[in-house]
Structures are given as C-alpha cells and as structure tokens.
Amino acid sequence: MDDFSKGTQDSVVGSNANENEFSPEVSAASMGRILYVDAEAVGEGDGSKERPFSRIADALEKAGFGDTIRVLPGTYNENVVMKEGVALVGSGAKSTKIIGVDGDWVVMVADKSVIRGFTIINNTQYGAIFCSESSPTITENVIINYGTAIASGIYCGGPQAYPIITKNIISSFGAGIVANVAFSFALISNNIITKSSAGIDCSGIGPGSGAEIINNTIHIDARGIVCSWADSVIIMNNIIYSEEENYSTGIDANHSSLSISYNDVVAARKYVGCSPGVGDISADPLFRHERPNDFRLQENSPCIDAGNPAPEFDDIDGSQNDMGAFGGPDPISEGMVIELATSIEVSNVSAFPGDTISVSIALDNAAGLCEASFDLTYDENLLRPIAAQTTELTKNFALQQNLSNGVIQIDMRRDTEIIEGRGNILSIDFVVDSLAFAGQASPLNLENLSLLDGAGNPIRIIRVTDGVFIVHLGSRGGRYVFVDGRNTGFEDGSPHHPYNTIREGILNATSGDTVLVAAGEYNEALTMRNGVFVKGMGALVTKLRGLHWAVAFNSINHSGISGFTICVDESGGSTISCLNSSPIISKNRIITGEGTGIGIECDQSSNLIIESNLIETTIGGLGIFCNASSPRIVNNTFLLNHDSDKGIQCTNSSQPLINGNVFYNRNVDLNIIICNDSSPRILRNRIYGGEGTGTAIQCTGCPDIEILNNIVEIPDEHSTGIKLNSCSNVNIINNTLNINGVGIKEGGSSTQIMNNIIVGENSQKLDVSDLSVLSYNDLWDYATGVGDTIIGIGNIYQDPLFVDMSGGDYHLREGSPCIDAGNPDPQYNDADGSRNDMGAYGGPYADSTALVPPRSALVVSSALAPPGEVVSLPISGSSVSGVAYIEMTVVYDTDILSLEDVQATELTRSFSLRTEVSEGDSIVISMTSPNGITSEQGSLVNIIFKISSKVDTGKTAYIRLKKASLRDEVADLIPVSQVTDGEITITSMGIDMKNKAATPRVFELSQNYPNPFNAETRICYQLPALC
Secondary structure (H helix, E strand, O other), X not given: OOOOOOOOOOEEEOOOOOEEEOOOOOOOOOOOOEEEEOOOOOOOOOOOOOOOEOOHHHHHHHOOOOOEEEEOOEEEEOOEEOOOOOEEEOOOOOOEEEEOOOOOOOEEOOOOOEXXXXXXXXXXXXXXXXXXXXOOEEEOOEEEEOOOOOOEEEEEEOOOOOOEEEOOEEEOOOEEEEEEOOOOEEEEEOOEEEEEEEEEEOOOOOOOOEEEEEOOEEEEEEEEXXXXXXXXXXXXXXXXXXXXXXXXXXXEOOOOEEEEEOOEEEOOEEEEOOOOOEOOEOOOOOEOOOOOOOOOEOOOXXXXXXXXXXXXXXXXXXXXXXXXXXXXOOOOOOOOOOOOEEEEEEOOEEEXXXXXXXXXXXXXXXXXXXXXXXXXXXXXOOEEXXXXXXXXXXXXXXXXXXXXXXXXXXXXXXXXXXXXXXXXXXXXXXXXOOOOOOOOEEEEEEEEEXXXXXXXXXXXXXXXXXXXXXXXXXXXOOOEEEEOOOOOOOOOOOOOOOEOOHHHHHHOOOOOOEEEEOOEEEEOOEEOOOOOEEEXXXXXXXXXXXXXXXXXXXXXXXXXXXXXEEEEOOOOOEEEEEEOOOOEEEOOEEEOOOOOOEEEEEEOOOOOEEEOOEEEEOOOOEEEEEEOOOOEEXXXXXEEOOOOOEEEEEEOOOOOEEEOOEEEEOOOEEEEEEEEOOOOEEEOOEEEOOOOEEEEEEEEOOEEEEEEOOEEEEOOOOOEEEEEEOOEEEEEEOOEEEEOOEEEEEEOOOEEEEOOEEEOOOOOOEEOOOOEEEEOOEEOOOOOOXXXXXXXXXXXXXXXXXXXXXXXXXXXXXXXXXXXXXXXXHHHOOOOOOOOOOOOOOOOOOOOOOOXXXXXXXXXXXXXXXXXXXXXXXXXXXXXXXXXXXEEEEEEOOOOEEEEEEEEOOOOOOOEEEEEEOOOOEEEEEEEOOOOOOOOEEEEEEEEEEEOOOOOOOOEEEEEEEEEEEEEOOOOEEOEEEEEOEEEEEOOOXXXXXXXXXXXXXXXXXXXXXXXXXXXXXXXOOOOOOO
C-alpha cells in the first residue's frame, strides 16, 4: 500500500519489508512492538497510537531489535540514525518526508534494518542514505538531492554488507547508488535513477564479492553503470539511457569481470572495457512521458518482453520480462512519483532613461506546471509597466494581469500540465522614467508565489532569484558601444541591438568610446585599440576567458579594461599582456594560467596603472611581471594559492610603485615581491606569509629602493621578511614586521633601517652587515648573543603594545613606548605634525586606515511577537562599504517558525537576490550587484517569518547565521569578524480588556499644537530619517 492515513488499523511488517494487515484469527508470537510517530503530535509521547512521538529520533531511542516504527504523514526535519533490526516504515513517499538538517547524511541505516515508504531529501554535500558494514533493506522510497552535485543517493561500503536496494526512485545526485561492498553482496533491482551524473557505481567491490543489478531504469547525464575493478557483477534487464551525445557512457567495466545481458543501452559510448551481452539492444526505450518523470514504457517499446526469457524473471502478469524498473516479478509501483520541484528567476535588466525594457520570469524546470500566480514588485518612481505576455513555453496558458503602481499581480493557468521544458514563462514590458539618472536601481521582487501541478498540488520551489533593473552607467549622449553575448539577432552596437562579442564591439568603436559589456561569459581574446575602454558589469557577473592569452595591449597609451573576471585555459601564457603600453587595468579578477602563467605582463617601457584588482595565481603562476617598465601597482589583492607562486617580479631597470596592496600567501614557498636590477618603491602594503618558507621582499642588485610603512606577518621560523643582496641607497623606514624568522637580512647593501618595529618569537631580528645604519627601531626581545643592544641611536627593546597583534591590528595603544620615539628630524614627523611614531602607522607616508584589516560584523535582529504573527527580521551589517556579494546560510526553529519571504532592503536595492529554500531548517541567501554598497552600515536583507499559532507563550525561536561570506566587486573576500544571532520570543496576544467595545480602533487628533484646552501641552514625535 502506498499511503495510510491516521487512525488505520494495526499492521505488521514481514521479512520482505511489506506491510500485512493484522488478523485477529492468526495466532503468532510478537517479534516486537509497533511505535508510532506523528509530526503533529503535541506534548511528550510514549510511542503508542494515542500518544505518538513527534520525532523519529525519539522513537528510535526507545526501539529495540524487532520493533517497527510507523511514521504517520508529515514532514520530519531531522537526521535519522537507525538501530539494528528496527523497521522504519513511512506512510508512503507521497505523504511522508524526512529532510536532513545538520550537514550530515540524512539517514544512517543499521544492520538488518528496514527503511520504507519515505521521500528522503538531501540538502548537503554528503548524501541521503549511508550504509556501512551492514545489511539493510532500502525499498519504496523517493530519494531526492537538493544539495551539492557530488552527493550520493545511497552509499554502501565495507565488508560483510548485504544491502537490498529495490523499488526506489533516486533523483539529481552525483551518483545514484554507490556500492563499494568488498567481500559482500548487493542486490540492486527495480530502481529508477534519473537526473544524476552517474547511475550505479560498483567500483572496487573486488574478488569474492558480488552484485546483481537487475531491472533498473537509469536515465543519466554521464555514466550509467560503473564497475571498475569489480568482480562477479550481473547486469541484466536494465535500461540505461542518456541523451548526452558526446561524452556519456553506458557501462564502464574497466578491469572488471561482468555478466552483461538483456539490457537496453543508449549513450555516446555504450560499452567501455566490455562488450554487449546476449539480448542487449540499443534503441530508444520509448518512455510514455504522460506526466513529468514518467519512465513507464509505451506499448510499442522495444524493451517490452525483451528481458531475460527465463520464467524466474517474468513480469507479474506472467509475460516475458520487460526491461527497466517496471518489469520483472517485483516491479516498482506506478503510483510512486518524484515530487515536482523547480527554481524561479527574474532577469536582471539595464537601460537608458526613456527606454522600453522587457523583464522575464523563468523556471529551470517547468515540468508539471499547470498554474502559476505571483506578484512582482518594483519601484513605481523608476518604472512604468505596459503589459505582460506569455511565452512559447506558456502560450496555451490563460493569463490574467493586474498592473498597478508598484506591484503587478499575475495569474496564469491551463487545463493540462507541461510535460517537460525550461525557460521563460512570462515577460513584462516597462518604460524607464525619462528623468532617471545613471546607476539608479529598482528591485524586481517576487512575492506571494504559488506554482501548482494539474492536481492542484504545490510544486516545490527550491530557489527564488529576484532581479534588479539598473539605469545604464553614463548618459544617453555618451559614447558607448554595447555588447551582450545573449543577442542572436541584428547587431549594430546600440542598446537594443548589441554586438554579441566584445571583439566586434572593440573593432566598431572609435577613440573615446567605451564598450559596455553585459553580464555573461565571453570565450574570446581581445586585442585592445588606442582610445577604447572596455567595461564589464562587474567581475562577479562578467567573465572573459581566452585560450593562451585573454587581453593584449600593444603600443597603446590611452585604453583600459575593468569589471571582468579574466582567465585563460592553457598554461604558460599571460592573461593580460602590455607591450610599450600605458593602459588602466582596474577592478578585475585576474587568474593566471598554470605552469609559468603570468597574470599581467608589463614589458618594453609600459607605464600602466594596475589598480583595485584581485589577482589569483594557479600552480607556478606569477601575479605581475615587470621588465623595463614602471607600472603603478596600487590597492590590489594577491592570492598566491600554490607552491612556487610569486606575487610581483621586477627586472631590467624597472621602477614600479607598489602601494597599498594586500598579499596572501597560501603555499609552502614564500616569494611575494622579487626585484632584480630595479628601483622599486614599496609602501603601505600588507603581506601575510602564511606557513610559507622563504622571503617576503627580496631585492638583488637594486639601486635606490624605498620600503616604507609596510606590515609583514610570517609565522614560519625559517622565513625572512626583507632580504637585500648587493643593493645601494636602500631606505627601510617605518615598517612593522611580525616574523618568527629573520626580520631583515642584508648582505653588501648600503641600507638605512629606521623607525621600524620588529617582533617575533625568534630572537634574531636582524642579520645585517656594517653597511647598514640602524636607528630608532623597536627590536622587542632582541639579543645578539653577546649583548642586549646593537650599535645605533634611539633603538629600544620593549613590547610595542599593539592594539591587537593576534587580530592583526598593529596600531599602537596609548602608553606604547614607540609613540613619539622615532627619528626626531621633522622630515620624519607624523601626518599630524608630531614626532615620528615607530612602525607602519608612523611617519609622513602612513595611512592610519589602509592597513587595518576589515572587521565586518553581521547582526540578526530579535523581536517579541504573539502566536500567528508575521514578523520581519532584518539582518544588518557594519563595515560593509564595498560589499558586492553576500551569501548567508540562515538556520531557524522550524517547530515555531515558517518562512514567508526574503527581501532586499534600501541598502541592497541594486542587488539580485537569490533564496534557496530547503524544507529543512535552513535557507541560503545569495545577493549580487555590479556595484558595491556605498554605506558603512545598515540592513542588508529582511527575512519574514510566520509564527505558529499553536506555540506556547514564553517560548523562544532561534534564528542563527550558520555561514556568512562577503565579497567586494572583484570577488575579494571581506572577512566577517563577528556574527550576532537573533531570536523571536513568543509573547501574549496583547492587552486583554474586558470591554472591547471601549477600545478605539483609530486614534485621531483633530488639531495640532497649540492645544486649545492646555497651552502647555507638548506632543513629541520623530520622523523617520533616511540612512
């Protein structure tokens, strides 16, 4: 039976995991108790039918070997750890759901256990059902993945395991079933596995083990059945079907011994490491497709009566076996179906004042849709709606629309379901206000959303992505050429007919033009032209990918590129190449190719500006290479991710300015700034050495070097902060070095070392020759081995009293011995005119804020509210200026709260908002904008909850930030240093007055000040102010 409702008669579960009605005429000894679970149960239960438990975990705690747990219809947000010999029986997959909540496997089965009759939903990277060294029966479940693409539907591993996996539907996993059961046996029969990368993986089960894979339907993207290094595997009567025409594999049997027969295999590569067996065919199985995910066979299917003709495999009607899950003696029930689910998205649009725009609403899976209703809200001061239209996908839907100020109400329906399809279901035209200004934005938010199938059942909404409209940067009269890779029609570079490649935009631009590139991915290499600037919609949303190189500036003095993620596919080349050129490269995310790949190459007297970029290196990569050039490298972030990666390398008389950059070293080698025969000016940078061994700043054969006001942190005891070889006229002034190795190492170099603070666990702060002059430094805990001081005036050996050294704040506290302790010569005075303070925040070149690591904080608000109330809780942020990407995972108390909506705020009105809603206890909120937030603090998002009407007064519902990530417009991470969780405390319904008729509903004051009855009356009020 597929479902049972509350109040059914007792039943027992036999060894075949099927329910059998209890008969009073049968006399038998009970093998165990029957415990009941009901998600709607109130109060403490005991497992009886009259007082069921409310959680499966509570029943399992009481259950013992031989017991059966009957789970009544409902949704159970919990992770289940089963006990040996316990049967967990749901009311059927249609009505009983288990949804994982804490990032682990949803169900961990035990030996001799049974799990039957559930929809099991995974929301994590692990998977749905985990079986280790045990022999469970897993049957008649619908198992769905809304977590990561690598998750597994069912994983069985370890010796002495004999799992029976039969009559399940498994959807949307990286692998449907993984059976790594060495020295064991697995029976996998009559399952449907769909929308997954791989169907069944029996790799490595080894000699002495076995598996029977019989009568399954596997509809996959990449690999059907994988049996590498497997032995004694029978693959029979299966349908393996992939519509991927280039890379899909039917059966992969690398180094395996398989028995293959009577299968229908349709894939790009049908057999790998094996050959077709007796009765194998390769033909379209002709699924019925009378409803979404319908894998039943049509009457003329070549798979009917095509399975093994042996009577033991006959169908239940006595005919020859039909291939697939609906064939054989114990087929999957036709009544089992996958729940319908989809994600909905509102498009992002930009245009000039006065333009007409079209906003689209799209579904990534429209299968099953029969009715859709929702409200779309917008800024009525910026946009005026014209009309809504159905699309090719919904052309047979009846559309009702109500266009009013600020909201459009949509209702669309038809008599039959959409069988399959994805894409736009509606488009809405607007006119942009003719007086709008550049950068003005309107959120395009979906509210009151409802999607129904043909039976009136809700379609599960996995993810909601709200859109945003932004007025084009610049004015209509500006000189712009437009590019949008999505355009497939006429092209002339205008806003309505953009070119679809950036290369076309550049070729058709003239000096002084800006090529504006819409969000998207562009696979092309660009040769820039003099006087032409290329601007993307932001590195978070606009990607440029070249093969060997991506952008080339050749003998160009007036040009630039900004707002992209720029990368290359091949190793060894330069992502951006500048030869005898002086462009501006700003606000990009630049990724090097592997091997000897270079992020930005500056050669042949290139004097370019490299500003506010995120530069990431891959294996052996180099961020910036300068040869005979003088670039300004300012306010960039470098991520050195792999061994042998380097930050900046300068050679051959280069004169770079390296100012205000942040370097993060994440590999074992430390090579941040390397200069040979060059004259760098290195100031106000911050270098995090990580666990690397090597040198942060290394100069060899360099004249005229300035190293000023830098902060260097390197914990490794074998590292060096600054290393000089055969250099001349070197000034190392007002730096803060926190290094457990050698702070400064100098050989044969005339160097002035002054006003620095050098600390660390290693006592060897300096390794210098007689050519160095040291004065006014704080060398805390320094010791030469022969004395406690070094030659030079003004040096001290005291704790500098940093504000928070462990937290990276190297400002000096009040009372620090380093304050006003630097060189007293006025030329070294601090910016306020006082005597020089030692360290990175002292002297004339110090920036008191630039070197402070960001300390963003997020706060979830708290509230008081009665049962049944709808509450809006803002999540606020401080130090969020520049944030262009927000991702938060919010967990909440599902026993008390239900999610109503998530909305952007005034601060984030230009952000596209995506909400991933699991039926567990968490939601994932992602927000992206091409431009960062301009305010330091304010509300980022509002989460709207409804409180259960059944909750008791005095209870508290938690709302916690489980994860939070902030990034700027080039995807550079902005650390979140503090998170404050919120809560809703349930209060009484309000003031209880016996004479309710005496309680006015409206208070009205007919006259303001002055009060004619009392001239001294004052009415205090406060008007809301804009943040």
